[in-house]
Amino acid sequence: MGKYQFLILRRLIQVGLLLLYFLGNYAGWKILQGNLSGSLVFGVIPLSDPFAILQLFFSGAVVGTNALIGALIIALFYGLLVGRAYCSYVCPINLITDLANYLRRILKIGSLGSFIFLKKQIRYIVLILSLILSSIFGLAAFEAISPISMLHRGLVFGMGFGGFSLLIVFLLDLFVTKNAFCGHLCPLGAFYSFIGRFALLRVQYDLESCTLCMECKHICPEKQVLGLIGKNSGNVVSGECTRCGRCIEVCGDNALAFNLLSFAKKEKK
Secondary structure, eight states, X not given: OOTTHHHHHHHHHHHHHHHHHHHHHHSOOSSEEEOSSEEXXXXXXXXXXXXXXXXXXXXXXXXXXXXXXXXXXXXXXIIIIIGGGHHHHTOTHHHHHHHHHHHHHHHTOOOOTTTSOOOTTHHHHXXXXXXXXXXXXXXXXXXXXOHHHHHHHHHHHOOSTHHHHHHHHHHIIIIIOTTHIIIIIOHHHHHHHHHTTTOSOEEEEOGGGOOOOOHHHHHOTTGGGGTTTTTOOEEOOOTTOOOOOHHHHHOTTOOEEEESOHHHHHHHO
16 A cells, blocks of 8 residues: 555645636636535536535525535435545645644644643534524524635635634644544534445454554544454444545555445355
C-alpha cells in the first residue's frame, strides 16, 4: 500500500470539487454549479445536503421537489455505499483541520484538554439542538452558522465572514484538542455517522497479519472505531469511521484494507 495514496486522493477530490464549483459559478461550466448545500450536475441532476433539508423540514419551510430528490441521492450514496466519507473526501473544513493537526505534531503543541474537555457525543447533542432550534426559529439553524457552508461559499463566491469561522475552527484544532470541530462538535459528521452505519464500504482488519504497532490508532481521527485492533479479525462497523484510509496507509503489516464486497464473500461461504 502506498503511504499517501488515500491522502492524495482526498486532496484531489476536495480541491477538484472546489475548482469545479468555482468554474461552474464564474465560467459557466455545467459540470457542477451551486455549492455543497445545493448543486446541479450537468445542469440537470440535483444534489442537496440532506441535513440542511432536514433542518428546513423542522423549520416548517416548503422544500422543492428538486431539493428533495437531491437530498435523497446524497443520502443513498453515503448511507448505502461510502458511509461518512463526506467528512474526509468532500468537506473543505477537512483541509483546515488536517493543517492544524499537522502543525500540532510539528510544533509539538499540547492541548488544553485538562481545562476544556470535549466528548465526541457532543456532536449528536448539537445535531438534536440544530433540529429543535430550526423548529423554534423557523430557519435551518446550523446551516445559518455552519463553518462548512461559510467556508465553501467563501472559497467559491469570495471570502467574507467565512474567514472568521475558518480561523475559529483552525484555532480549536490547533490548541484545544485534535479534531475538535470535526470529531467533537460538527452535527453534519454526526448525521453521516448515523445514516452511514450500514454502508457497504468498510475497513477490514486481519489479526493474523497484525504486529500490534498501533500506528493505525495513533493516526486515526476517530480511533474509537478501531476497537477490534489486537482482538479479532473483522470489519470496522462503526458509522463514525470516515473511510479516510489513514489507518491503511500507515499499516506496515498490510493488516488493514478497504473491503466493499465482504457481504458477497460471506454468501459464498
